[in-house]
Amino acid sequence: MGRIRNCSHRFQPSGRAEHDFHGNNRQQNAPGSSCAHGGSSPVPPEQKFHALNPALSDADMTNNSQKPAPEVYEQILAPISISSEVGEPLYRQLRRALEHQIRVGGFAPDAPLPSSRELSRELGLSRNTVNAAFQELLACGIIESHARRGYFINAQILDASAPLPHNAVVGPTAIDWSQHIRPRVGADRPEITKVSNWREHRYPFVAGQVDERDFPRLAWARALRDALDPPHLHYSLRDSVDEDDPYLIDVLCRRVLPSRGIVAEPKNVLITAGSQQGLDLLAQTIMDSRSTVAVEDPGYVDARHTFARTGAELRPLDVDEHGLIPPESFAGLDALYLTPSHHSPTNVTLSVSRRRTILDATLASGTLVIEDDYDSEFRYRGKPTPALKALPNSAHVVYLGSFTKFLAPGLRMGYIVGDPVIIAELRSQRRYRIRHIAGHPQRAMAMLIDSGQYHRTISRRRTQLQRKWRLLVEALEKYLPWDVSAPPGGVSVWIRGPQELDCIELQAACLREGVVIERGDVFFDDPSTHRNFFRLGFAAIDAAAIEPGIRRLAKIVHGLGL
Structure with missing residues (x-):
């Protein structure tokens, strides 16, 4: 070569x-x-x-x-x-x-x-x-x-x-x-570029991060310590080859999945190093250069990259205020990837009627569905919608979830729920990549969940995020001259500015003033025609900094003549 x-x-x-x-x-x-x-x-x-x-x-x-x-x-x-x-x-x-x-x-x-x-x-x-x-x-x-x-x-x-x-x-x-x-x-393909030193900025409206002060340090430290005591020590230290911690699988099936309406047995579950590894395992297992995969547009950028690396053809499907717009037919599509609970990046929720339409149509066409249950724990208005995997006619759905996205994204631990046949093949694929997820944090996570601390943390975090969500929406309505449609949940707000807005220019101007935002063009299949979008995350920023941060953002926007 x-x-x-x-x-x-x-x-x-x-x-x-x-x-x-x-x-x-x-x-x-x-x-x-x-x-x-x-x-x-x-x-x-x-x-x-x-x-x-x-x-x-x-x-x-x-x-x-x-x-x-x-x-x-x-x-x-x-x-x-x-x-x-x-x-x-x-x-x-x-x-x-x-x-x-x-x-x-x-x-x-x-x-x-x-x-x-x-x-x-x-x-x-x-x-x-x-x-x-x-x-x-x-x-x-x-x-x-x-x-x-x-x-x-x-x-x-x-x-x-x-x-x-x-x-x-x-x-x-x-x-x-x-x-x-x-x-x-x-x-x-364009990639998401994160500001690595976001914590050094006064107003970090970053997505995908959390406020470290909210992490249950004592409970997690106790779980890690207890996981090194007999009889747990064996499972923390052993080479499990391709197996998962049976205790973690048990509490996942008993205490986590039922909250999403999903009934599963151990043979239906695989533990992953986060949802991203789940996407990679699925892509390498069910996709190749002959595959055609439908993705949301705008949509999760890293999923597109993961699928594209297999040589698969990507077909973007539009999204509106009710979620993914179903095409007239799913014929010819090998797989569909979507984030129905809180769409990435807009955070809109896929309506129940569209969920049923998509499930029936994809089942009829033989299209596999990859459901990424992104930030499903955090809904601040209305009732939570059931997972696709919990609905009838969902045997062709593979479900991706995360233990740690809300807890601490750096812990990197998630899971896949699907038919035993696909789970067995994914397990084999994982074995020859990383063997298995480290046993010690698996056992500690199982103990954290079974103690009730995991769900207490979710409840406490939901209350804190709902307050931040309300402060952000109120500040945007007060200071920003554009219509802002607040999503019912999630940990970020998606903003569409006027056509003359350049999100790259705005992001650079904000950084100079200590405000971190995320440009929105990269989430689209054609970034060049969508430079007027950006995203504001609110999970990592201090609640007291939200209102002055948006006030400064508005000042920057006015300074750019917008």
């Missing part, structure tokens, strides 16, 4: 053929084409070059008013190596390389970063690729955009972690590992 493209192929004249960030061959923009994000910075070229190479002295800059020799650029940019064979989008590779250079001190902190035109020219990449990398760095708070000056390193990033010595940069290795990595199907 030969190397298609590497950044060592630099210094070609403009007009050369190159690869854009989708990995396709395209023609380089003319040198005079415009740059949408700071490419027309008035900073002199020699000053920009100084940003590339802070080791150059002022005398060097004075004596090198012309463009530095190609071999000098080669030395400066040598650590940045990008290949289209890796299976990762070129813009994502460039983004990681630039972030690494920033963190190890490769760029001067008080000088503008090289413009998209400069990087495009010197790295042999399209400006679309470079701009996409800059947008991700901007969205993550790694860099900042200064009007008419260009991009600069965020000083807070430098303060948070001292850079490594300059000579610590890892250079070329003896082996070109990109030649040994199998090309990844669906690598160009």
Whole structure:
């Protein structure tokens, strides 16, 4: 397998053929084409070059008013190596390389970063690729955009972690590992980019996180300790090969699944390292390049990536205020993935009538249904709806649940409920991936549930989240100039702004003001036409910070002229 493209192929004249960030061959923009994000910075070229190479002295800059020799650029940019064979989008590779250079001190902190035109020219990449990398760095708070000056390193990033010595940069290795990595199907699909230092921001409206103060530390510590006492010690420490903890399976069937209306036996259940592993096991078991899988649009991004990696064709289905809109026919669809309790990311609930329609139609067409019971524990208005798996004609439904999503997402423990035949095959698949989930936390979780502490935590967390939900909805109605339709449950609010809103620009502007939001375009099959959506999570933020946080968000929105 030969190397298609590497950044060592630099210094070609403009007009050369190159690869854009989708990995396709395209023609380089003319040198005079415009740059949408700071490419027309008035900073002199020699000053920009100084940003590339802070080791150059002022005398060097004075004596090198012309463009530095190609071999000098080669030395400066040598650590940045990008290949289209890796299976990762070129813009994502460039983004990681630039972030690494920033963190190890490769760029001067008080000088503008090289413009998209400069990087495009010197790295042999399209400006679309470079701009996409800059947008991700901007969205993550790694860099900042200064009007008419260009991009600069965020000083807070430098303060948070001292850079490594300059000579610590890892250079070329003896082996070109990109030649040994199998090309990844669906690598160009957009991914969710999380702000890693969200806790350092004053108003973290992040989704998928929890308030650590609400975690039942004493109860969990007691369960972990008791799980190391006989007779539990054996189950905590043994190699179970492909088996699950029988105690956990028992309490799951007796005390957890009945709350969703599901009746199951041990042969119907498999423990997973969270719902994400459940999705992966299912994808590798029932999907391949001949499969067609229907997904919600907008929908859970990581599920799309998981299915796309099998080579399956994805067919997006629209969602409205009542959930997934059933197509006229499910014929030709091998599987349907949906989040009916609280749709990801809008949190709308699939209506009971549509549930019955979907179950009957998919059963008739032979379409398997993957039900991801996302945040079903948290409903603040109206009665909870039953799981699809609890309804008649649901033998073709595979149910995904989580013990830890609300408790502490980092614990990573979930389960799959389905027909014994599919569960047996999933168990075999899991055995040759991770063998089984660690025995100690399985036994501790079983003891936490059986003690009643698990359900008490759910009840307490539901009360706390309902208060935060009410505060958020009231603040949005008071300060934000757009119609906000509050969902009946879940742990986030989905917002649709005016067409002129750019969620990427808004996210970057919010980060500069200590407000963390999530851009919404990536949840759509076509992100480019849905830049006016964003999401606000409220599980991790302190209740007292919600109202001032939305007030600041509204101020930012007004500052953008919206």
